[in-house]
Amino acid sequence: MADPVEFYFDFSSPYGYLASHQIEAIAARHGREVRWRPYLLGVAFKETGQKPLVEQPLRGPYHQHDFARSARRLGLPFRLPSPFPFAGVAPSRAFYWLEERDGALAKRFALKTYDRIFGEGRSVNDAAAVADVAVSLGVDSAALVAGINDAAIKDKLRAETEAAIKRGVFGSPFIYVDGEPFWGHDRLGQVEEWLARGGW
Numbered sequence: 224m225a226d227p228v229e230f231y232f233d234f235s236s237p238y239g240y241l242a243s244h245q246i247e248a249i250a251a252r253h254g255r256e257v258r259w260r261p262y263l264l265g266v267a268f269k270e271t272g273q274k275p276l277v278e279q280p281l282r283g284p285y286h287q288h289d290f291a292r293s294a295r296r297l298g299l300p301f302r303l304p305s306p307f308p309f310a311g312v313a314p315s316r317a318f319y320w321l322e323e324r325d326g327a328l329a330k331r332f333a334l335k336t337y338d339r340i341f342g343e344g345r346s347v348n349d350a351a352a353v354a355d356v357a358v359s360l361g362v363d364s365a366a367l368v369a370g371i372n373d374a375a376i377k378d379k380l381r382a383e384t385e386a387a388i389k390r391g392v393f394g395s396p397f398i399y400v401d402g403e404p405f406w407g408h409d410r411l412g413q414v415e416e417w418l419a420r421g422g423w
Contacts, residue, residue, distance in 0.1 A: 227256040228414070229399040231387055233264035234311030234333075235275075236395035237290040237301070238408040240341040243334055244299060245411055246398070253418035259330055261315040262387040263380070264395050271393050275308040293408065294341075302344025309348040312380070313371055317353045319379045320370030321362070331360055 228250045232239035250257045268274065276286040287303070294301035314336050322329035336356050339345050347353055350371050354364040370376055387397075391404060398405045400417050417423075 225255055226401055227258040228418070229258045229260060231260045231262055231392045231395065231397040231399075232333075233395040234261060234314045234336060234340065234347070235308045236264060237286075237303070237341055238293075239395040240301075240337040241293055241297060241299065242396040242398075242408045242411060243337050244297065246396070246414075247330075249411060249415050249418070252415070255418065257330075259318070259333055260383060260387065261311065261318050261333065261380075262384040262392065263311065263315065265310060266384050267388050267393045270388055273393075277308065290341075300342040302341065304340050304344050304346045306346065306348075309346060311348070313350050313353045314347055314356075315380050316371045316376045317357060317367055319383070320367065320373065320376050321357070328360060328362070332357060332362075335360065 228246065230242070230246050232243065247257050273279075277283045290303070291301045314333075318329050318333055321332050336347050336353070339352075339356055340347050345352075347356060350368045353371065354362075354367050357367045358364050394406045396406075396408060398410070398414055400414055401422075403417060403422065405411075405414050405417075
């Protein structure tokens with residue numbers, strides 16, 4: 224079986240939200256699974272010297288317009304939460320805790336979290352908010368909160384972030400197809416074409 228498509232993202236990424244609603248269908252059309260990998264984009268920013276898009280002169284207002292326009296094109300609701308940007312530490316830890324127990328559930332959690340953040344404009348940046356999302360999927364709240372605070376899960380997220388950056392990941396979404404890197408929601412068309420053609 225062909226290797227999975229690797230989908231790196233940060234929960235504070237609007238473009239990651241848009242890609243999260245497309246990547247599984249794109250991969251499935253070509254007989255691939257998707258390996259979801261949240262990481263901390265803020266750590267990558269320290270390596271690249273970048274700031275969040277909305278904090279950059281000139282680019283910030285444009286991207287706020289583009290977030291909403293791109294969501295409308297896909298038929299997705301879009302609202303920026305407050306505060307924004309935010310650190311995606313808690314939902315990322317929750318994802319890895321869930322993945323150890325049920326990979327499919329972890330993906331559903333990630334998608335529902337993204338919908339809560341950018342579809343409803345609600346912050347999901349602490350353990351209580353993360354647990355609220357997880358409870359709606361049948362996850363025990365107390366167990367999840369304990370998982371978020373577990374030292375092994377903290378180490379897991381740290382290791383995943385370090386490995387992503389070492390590999391060359393610097394944005395969200397960032398996608399690998401058979402080792403070929405694609406950065407950005409606007410490269411999903413190329414991702415699909417690469418899957419169809421096997422490269423060029």
